[in-house]
Each structure stands twice: as C-alpha cells, then as structure tokens.
Amino acid sequence: MAINETVALPRSVPGMQVRGTLPRSIAACTKFARKNPLSGAAAVFLIFITVVALAAPLIAPYNPLDIAPADRLQAPSWAHPMGTDNLGRDMLSRIIYGGRISLAVGFWSVVLGTCTGAVIGIVSGYYGGVVDIVIQRIVDAMQSFPGLLMALALVSVLGASTMNVIIAISLVVAPLDSRVIRSATLQVRGMDYIAAARSVGVSDSRIMFRHVLPNVAAPFIIIAAVTFGGAILIEASLSFLGLGTPPPAPSWGGMLNGAGRQYLEKMPTLALFPGLAISFTVLALNLLGDGLRETLDPRLKGRD
Amino acid sequence: MAGYLIRRLLLSLVTLWIVSFMVFSLLRIVPGDTVTALIADTGLVPKENIDAVRADLGLDKPFIQQYATWMGNLLRGDFGESFVRRQSTMVDIKEALPVTVEIAVVSILLSLFIGMPLGIVAALRRNGMVDHFTRVFGSLGIAVPDFFIGTIVIICMGKYLHYLPPLGFKAVWEDPLTNAAQMWIPCTLIALRLSAVTMRMTRSVMVEVLTQDFVRTARAKGLHPMVVSVRHATRNAVLPVITVVASQFGALLGGALVMETLFSLPGLGQSTLTSIQRRDYAQVQMNALFVATIIVVLNIIVDLAYAALDPRVRVR
Numbered sequence: 001m002a003i004n005e006t007v008a009l010p011r012s013v014p015g016m017q018v019r020g021t022l023p024r025s026i027a028a029c030t031k032f033a034r035k036n037p038l039s040g041a042a043a044v045f046l047i048f049i050t051v052v053a054l055a056a057p058l059i060a061p062y063n064p065l066d067i068a069p070a071d072r073l074q075a076p077s078w079a080h081p082m083g084t085d086n087l088g089r090d091m092l093s094r095i096i097y098g099g100r101i102s103l104a105v106g107f108w109s110v111v112l113g114t115c116t117g118a119v120i121g122i123v124s125g126y127y128g129g130v131v132d133i134v135i136q137r138i139v140d141a142m143q144s145f146p147g148l149l150m151a152l153a154l155v156s157v158l159g160a161s162t163m164n165v166i167i168a169i170s171l172v173v174a175p176l177d178s179r180v181i182r183s184a185t186l187q188v189r190g191m192d193y194i195a196a197a198r199s200v201g202v203s204d205s206r207i208m209f210r211h212v213l214p215n216v217a218a219p220f221i222i223i224a225a226v227t228f229g230g231a232i233l234i235e236a237s238l239s240f241l242g243l244g245t246p247p248p249a250p251s252w253g254g255m256l257n258g259a260g261r262q263y264l265e266k267m268p269t270l271a272l273f274p275g276l277a278i279s280f281t282v283l284a285l286n287l288l289g290d291g292l293r294e295t296l297d298p299r300l301k302g303r304d
Numbered sequence: 305m306a307g308y309l310i311r312r313l314l315l316s317l318v319t320l321w322i323v324s325f326m327v328f329s330l331l332r333i334v335p336g337d338t339v340t341a342l343i344a345d346t347g348l349v350p351k352e353n354i355d356a357v358r359a360d361l362g363l364d365k366p367f368i369q370q371y372a373t374w375m376g377n378l379l380r381g382d383f384g385e386s387f388v389r390r391q392s393t394m395v396d397i398k399e400a401l402p403v404t405v406e407i408a409v410v411s412i413l414l415s416l417f418i419g420m421p422l423g424i425v426a427a428l429r430r431n432g433m434v435d436h437f438t439r440v441f442g443s444l445g446i447a448v449p450d451f452f453i454g455t456i457v458i459i460c461m462g463k464y465l466h467y468l469p470p471l472g473f474k475a476v477w478e479d480p481l482t483n484a485a486q487m488w489i490p491c492t493l494i495a496l497r498l499s500a501v502t503m504r505m506t507r508s509v510m511v512e513v514l515t516q517d518f519v520r521t522a523r524a525k526g527l528h529p530m531v532v533s534v535r536h537a538t539r540n541a542v543l544p545v546i547t548v549v550a551s552q553f554g555a556l557l558g559g560a561l562v563m564e565t566l567f568s569l570p571g572l573g574q575s576t577l578t579s580i581q582r583r584d585y586a587q588v589q590m591n592a593l594f595v596a597t598i599i600v601v602l603n604i605i606v607d608l609a610y611a612a613l614d615p616r617v618r619v620r
Contacts, residue, residue: 137319144319146554146558157333240449241561264455279447279448282448282449286447
C-alpha cells in the first residue's frame with residue numbers, strides 16, 4: 001500500500017522522532033523557565049498551591065469548619081497565622097481548603113468547557129458551510145449574554161453547588177473557547193497535509209482528531225490556562241454574590257461575602273487573605289498563559 | 305455593502321431568536337414549579353390560590369404555547385408583565401437603564417483614556433519603563449477580582465479617610481453632585497480593570513503593526529516619527545481594539561453586577577439579580593433578551609465600523 005506509506009512518512013523522517021520522553025520534557029521545562037522567568041515562577045507557585053490543596057488534610061492546622069466562638073475575630077498570631085473569622089474558624093485552614101474548591105472548579109471547567117469548546121470549534125471550522133453557520137449562530141446566541149450574568153442565571157436554575165457552578169462556568173467558557181479553536185482550525189484546514197490526507201481517503205473524523213487536533217494544540221493549551229484563571233474568578237464572584245459554593249464550605253470568594261462582610265472593617269485581614277489567594281492564583285495562571293503564548297505562538301517567534 | 309448589511313441583519317435576527325428560545329426554555333426546565341417557589345419566597349399569595357395564580361401567569365399552558373404567546377406579544381410590542389411587580393417588565397428596565405448606561409459610558413471612556421496611550425507608548429518604547437509598568441499593571445488588572453479591590457477600597461475609605469459615598473441613588477439630572485459622588489469610585493475601579501485589557505490589546509496590536517512594511521516605508525521616506533506612529537501605526541491598530549472595547553461595553557450594559565452590589569447602585573445587573581432571586585422569570589427573560597439585543601446590535605456596529613475604516617474588509 002504505497003499510498004498509506006506516504007501518509008505515514010512524516011513520522012519516520014530523521015530528527016522527528018516522537019517527543020515526550022521524561023528527560024526531554026524536563027529539559028523543555030527548564031528551557032521554558034529560563035526564557036520566561038516570570039512564567040517559570042508562576043508554574044512553580046501553581047505546583048505549590050496544587051500540592052497544598054491536595055494535601056490539605058495533612059497540612060491544615062485546624063478543621064476549616066470548626067466553630068470556636070471564644071476565639072472569634074482574632075488578629076494573626078502564632079496559633080492562627082491568618083487570624084480567625086467571625087465564628088472563630090481558623091483562616092489559614094479555610095484558605096488552604098478553599099484552594100481545593102478553586103482549583104477543582106478551574107480544572108473541571110477546563111476539562112468540561114474548554115474541551116467541549118475545542119471539539120465544537122474543530123467540527124465547526126473543519127466542515128464549514130451549513131454546519132459552521134448553524135453552530136456559529138448558537139455560539140453567537142450564547143455569547144450575547146455577559147458571562148457572569150449567564151453563569152448566575154444557570155446556577156440559580158440548577159441550584160447553588162460546586163458541581164453546578166462548574167457546569168455553569170463550562171457553558172459560559174465553551175463558546176468563547178470554541179471561537180479560538182475554530183479560527184485556528186480554519187488556518188490548519190487549508191494546509192497541504194490536510195488536502196493530502198483527504199485525497200487518500202482518510203475519514204473526516206480521523207483527519208479532525210489525528211491531523212487537525214495536534215496542530216491546534218498550541219492555542220488550546222494557551223486558552224486552557226486562561227480559562228482556568230477565568231473560571232476561578234467567576235466561581236469567586238458567584239460565591240461573593242452568594243450564589244456559588246454554598247456556606248459553610250470555605251470558598252475564597254464566599255469568605256469576602258455574607259456574614260463576614262460586616263466584620264471586615266474591624267478585621268480587614270478577613271478580606272485580605274482570601275482576596276490575595278485569588279489574585280495570586282489567577283495572576284500565576286495568566287503569567288503562565290503569557291509565557292506559553294510566547295513560546296508556542298509561531299507568529300511571536302523571532303521578536304524581542 | 306448593502307448585501308452584506310442585509311445578510312448580517314438576518315443572521316442577527318436568527319441569533320436573537322435562538323437567544324429567546326434558550327432563555328425561555330432554560331427558565332422552564334427548572335426542577336420544581338415556578339409558582340410554588342414564587343409563593344414560598346414572597347409569601348404574597350395564599351396557598352389555595354396556586355392554581356389561580358398559575359393560570360393567571362399563563363404557566364398552566366403547554367410549553368410551546370407559552371413560548372408562542374410570549375413571542376407573539378413581543379412582536380406586537382407587549383413586553384410581558386413581571387410576575388412579582390405585576391407591571392410591564394419594561395418599567396424595571398427603564399428604571400435601571402440610566403444607571404447602567406452611565407456606568408458603562410463613563411467607565412469605557414475612562415479606560416480608553418488610560419489604556420490606549422499607555423499601550424501605544426509601551427509598544428513604541430519596548431522594554432522601557434512604561435512597557436514594564438504596563439506589563440505588571442496589565443497582569444494585575446486582569447487577575448485581581450473586582451469585588452476584592454472594591455471591598456478593600458470601601459474598608460480603607462471608611463476606616464482611614466472617614467469617607468463613604470452617599471446612599472440612596474440619585475440620577476444625574478436630579479442631583480449631579482450626589483450622583484458623581486456615588487459613581488466616581490465604582491467607575492474608576494471598573495475603568496482600571498478594563499484599561500488593563502485595552503492596554504494589553506493596544507500594545508500587542510501596535511507591536512505587530514510597527515513591524516509591517518508600510519511603517520518601514522513611512523519611516524524610510526523621512527516622515528517624522530510622531531507622524532508615523534500616530535497617522536500610520538495607531539490608525540491601523542485601532543480596529544482590533546474597537547472589537548475588545550465593544551465587547552467590554554456590551555458586558556457592562558448587561559450590568560456591572562459586582563460593583564452595583566458593592567456600591568448599592570440600582571442598575572440592570574441588580575435588577576436581574578433580584579429577579580433571579582425572586583424567581584420573577586418574566587423579568588429575567590426580558591432583561592436577558594434586552595441585553596442580548598444590545599450586544600447583537602453592538603456587534604453589527606463594530607462590523608460596520610470595520611468595513612468603514614478598513615477597505616480590505618469591504619472587498620470580502
């Protein structure tokens with residue numbers, strides 16, 4: 001089958017062996033961190049908070065839900081490094097456990113939202129024509145609501161819970177992300193290797209997932225990082241408005257809202273620590289996204 | 305051009321129709337009954353009257369018939385009655401709109417004044433002081449949540465400066481001074497956040513434009529650097545920025561929910577939030593459709609602006 005061999009050819013070209021072995025990826029990471037020190041630092045920070053969030057039960061000094069009226073509204077001290085809230089709950093423990101909620105929401109929103117968006121974008125961009133027009137109308141319609149309002153309406157319909165917040169955020173980000181992947185697909189679609197694959201009779205679904213998908217991986221990784229941060233912000237905003245993760249679960253956004261808000265003037269650290277936690281996490285994700293953009297976007301190469 | 309415009313308008317109508325259907329069905333797939341929730345939440349109606357209320361609001365009819373009635377009324381200019389306030393849903397929107405429009409216009413203008421010049425200077429003097437500043441500010445502006453900044457500002461103002469914006473909203477034409485005192489903090493905060501995006505966008509587009517041949521040509525024929533950057537580069541960089549600003553404007557018209565909540569401003573975001581909490585779905589669906597219409601119209605205007613400013617788009 002000479003025809004099939006031509007399709008398989010690029011894989012056997014010298015110097016194009018399958019990448020991804022461990023030493024190679026470590027080398028790639030070091031190179032990335034050296035070229036983008038800020039993004040490297042951001043990545044280290046993100047790994048750190050992920051580990052802390054995963055190991056929360058081992059690290060957190062107190063149970064984040066334990067109420068201790070006698071210790072309420074304490075300033076930061078050795079016993080309570082970030083102080084206590086109006087119910088005497090340890091703020092450090094709540095921040096540590098809150099990271100679990102934020103990171104879970106970000107992660108699952110990317111898995112559900114960005115991945116759905118990517119599939120929609122590839123299908124829409126690859127087929128074009130009527131399929132594209134119909135899908136783009138629906139995407140247009142979903143984008144005609146401000147994201148936060150749409151998430152708010154969805155959560156109020158579905159009921160406030162972390163799971164429903166993830167579903168709502170995924171529905172908000174999927175159309176946005178699908179746009180990015182669609183335009184990347186449009187660029188890939190015109191390439192010779194797609195025409196070659198099509199001319200030897202490769203099926204559409206195989207072309208989309210074996211030929212288009214790897215070639216839109218760069219924008220996908222970039223928007224995944226940005227979506228991750230955006231999802232954390234939306235979850236925090238929803239919790240702040242009282243429609244996100246329901247109390248008493250320690251959500252970073254929720255800590256700035258509700259019963260606590262009237263105590264903020266007395267004890268500003270109650271707002272400071274959760275706010276800083278959100279800000280640093282989202283900042284790190286955006287810096288990582290910037291670094292990835294500079295590394296992966298070929299149009300930006302050769303500048304600076 | 306006319307053909308393009310007609311096609312664009314027709315597609316927008318389709319989009320709006322999809323929006324109306326999505327909103328309508330979303331609010332009616334709710335597990336549990338709207339009316340029971342309405343009664344439980346507001347306590348306005350005795351339990352015996354549930355069926356009567358349901359019939360009164362038209363909620364006893366089949367889904368498609370409800371939708372057809374709503375659509376038919378809309379097309380005849382009847383925007384429906386709020387479930388809770390029992391008056392036209394437009395009353396609520398009309399009350400909230402001036403607040404929302406004021407916030408949106410002031411914040412957008414302010415953000416343009418901050419973001420565009422900084423972005424342009426950052427692109428012209430890359431790796432200079434302004435560039436580094438815009439990078440830090442640009443990243444922070446996107447990452448720091450608005451409710452956090454807003455909360456901190458309110459705490460600091462109250463605690464250390466003993467200044468609090470006056471309560472009880474006053475429209476510009478009623479009491480311009482009180483209005484300004486209420487508006488300047490939230491608008492500045494929104495503008496700072498928006499300008500971070502505008503600035504990043506302006507910078508990256510400018511950087512791209514500055515590498516293009518016509519800029520080199522303009523420089524080569526000895527034009528003053530200022531003329532090149534203003535007349536050649538900036539003009540070409542404006543278009544993508546317009547898109548970003550228009551989408552920011554659209555989002556703001558949907559209501560600056562968080563800032564309205566923090567500073568007790570009765571805008572569209574508050575109206576929608578309250579209606580959602582009261583399960584006043586007639587109001588929610590009208591607010592959503594209203595905002596969607598504005599955003600769709602804005603998108604058309606942006607496309608037309610593109611065609612007007614960039615001859616290459618017209619050829620397509």
